[in-house]
Amino acid sequence: MKKLILLLSLFLLSCGQTTTSSDRIYDWQDRENICLDYPVLNQGIEISDLVNEIGAMLCWIDEHIQKVPDHEEYWQTSCETIERGAGDCEDLAILLWSFLKDIGISANSNRIAIVCNTNTCHQVVTIYAEITYLIDVSNIGIQRIYTIESFFIRYPQYKLMTEYNLYSTWSY
Numbered sequence: 001m002k003k004l005i006l007l008l009s010l011f012l013l014s015c016g017q018t019t020t021s022s023d024r025i026y027d028w029q030d031r032e033n034i035c036l037d038y039p040v041l042n043q044g045i046e047i048s049d050l051v052n053e054i055g056a057m058l059c060w061i062d063e064h065i066q067k068v069p070d071h072e073e074y075w076q077t078s079c080e081t082i083e084r085g086a087g088d089c090e091d092l093a094i095l096l097w098s099f100l101k102d103i104g105i106s107a108n109s110n111r112i113a114i115v116c117n118t119n120t121c122h123q124v125v126t127i128y129a130e131i132t133y134l135i136d137v138s139n140i141g142i143q144r145i146y147t148i149e150s151f152f153i154r155y156p157q158y159k160l161m162t163e164y165n166l167y168s169t170w171s172y
Helices: 003-012 019-036 050-064 078-085 091-104 149-153
Strands: 110-116 121-128 131-137 145-147 159-166 169-172
Touching: 019 091, 019 121, 019 149, 050 091, 078 131, 078 149, 091 110, 091 121, 131 149, 145 149
Parallel strands: none
Antiparallel strands: 110 121, 110 159, 121 131, 131 145, 159 169
16 A cells, blocks of 8 residues: 555656656656565466567556557556556556566566657667567557567667666667
8 A cells, every 4th residue: 555655646746747768767767666576477477488478478468458648758667557557658668577577587688678760759678688689568469579680670760769677777
């Protein structure tokens, strides 16, 4: 209950404020720390194949979280997205990042990435393993798991601008 009250208080304080991406990243990092022990996914899934694991997580997100348009620049924590049952692209990317963290993908290997073209920015998840993966959580019905190279070949108009996780931020 204390977590919910604190999350609601932080949400109300953030309404109406104009912030930069860096400010939103730092704000999210602080709030996400609150829900590190929040139970978000059944731990019974075997971790034998990373792509299959990601596929199972994407199915869970598709079945339980409603995709909504980005009307505000408030980045929900993984806890808030589960509690609300809805989120936009950054909220879904943060939720998948949290699931990957929960199954043991290290913080250094698991990041949320901001990719931008000339008109808009979008948030995805990157995983640095033997192969670097980029996962577009909010696309439904089309390819969602890419090697990072194949994503930028398919979508050359996008450029990687920033990556972040709970502990660090990388700008390009």
